[in-house]
Amino acid sequence: MPLTPTDAQAMLAKGFAPWVQALDLTITDISPKGATLTMPITEDLARIGGIISGQALAAMADTAMVFACFGHLDAFTPVATTNLDTQFLRPGTGDHIRCDAEIVRAGKALIFARATMTALPADKPVATATATFYVP
Numbered sequence: 001m002p003l004t005p006t007d008a009q010a011m012l013a014k015g016f017a018p019w020v021q022a023l024d025l026t027i028t029d030i031s032p033k034g035a036t037l038t039m040p041i042t043e044d045l046a047r048i049g050g051i052i053s054g055q056a057l058a059a060m061a062d063t064a065m066v067f068a069c070f071g072h073l074d075a076f077t078p079v080a081t082t083n084l085d086t087q088f089l090r091p092g093t094g095d096h097i098r099c100d101a102e103i104v105r106a107g108k109a110l111i112f113a114r115a116t117m118t119a120l121p122a123d124k125p126v127a128t129a130t131a132t133f134y135v136p
Contacts (some may be wrong), residue, residue, distance in 0.1 A: 002074055002112035003030050008067055011076050020063055023056060027067060029048075032074065033069035034102035038120075041094060052126070057117055059087060061129035064101035065113040069133050072103045072111065079133040080110065092126035094119045109135055 008027040012020075023045065029036040037060065039045070045056040062084055069079045101115040110132055117127040 001073055002032070003076075005030055005123045006107040008035070009068065011070070012063075012067075015076065016063070020059060023060060023063070025060065025063060030067055031071050032103075034100065035064055035069075035071050036101070037064045037067065038098045039099070041092065041096060041119075045097065049091070050093055051080060052119075054086070054088055055125075057083075057088070057092065057097065057127045058084065058086045058129065060097065060099050061101070061127070062116040062131060063118060064115050065100040065129070065131045066133070067109050068101040068103050068113050068115075069135075072106055073135070076100060077135065079135055081131055082134050083132040084129065085131070086129040087129060090124065090126050092117070092119045094122050094125045096120045111130075 005027045008030045026038045041052050048089050098118045104112040104113045119126045
């Protein structure tokens, strides 16, 4: 039985650090191809001008790509981020950020993923990220 967003949300609540949980991420989709998460733009995560902080975007991207790995593996198998590269395209403002993470290639020990973060409701990309994960 494939992982569901409800399963993934429960794993996020019990298996991730409190500071990751403080991002208030919601997992809306998880499949063998990837995962989609949303994050509200709140006062706690924004910097001057109501712009979402780059640190919050990078943490969101990493977390979304971890869940994409879980979806690919069809299990909550531990993975370790070995590389994370984030490109910031424009200021992220609005109500929420949606992060669409996808598996690019998966081998026996390494999984390569990418993510696009989009500001809502404007529906404009604000950042992209790529990462490599080690499967112990």
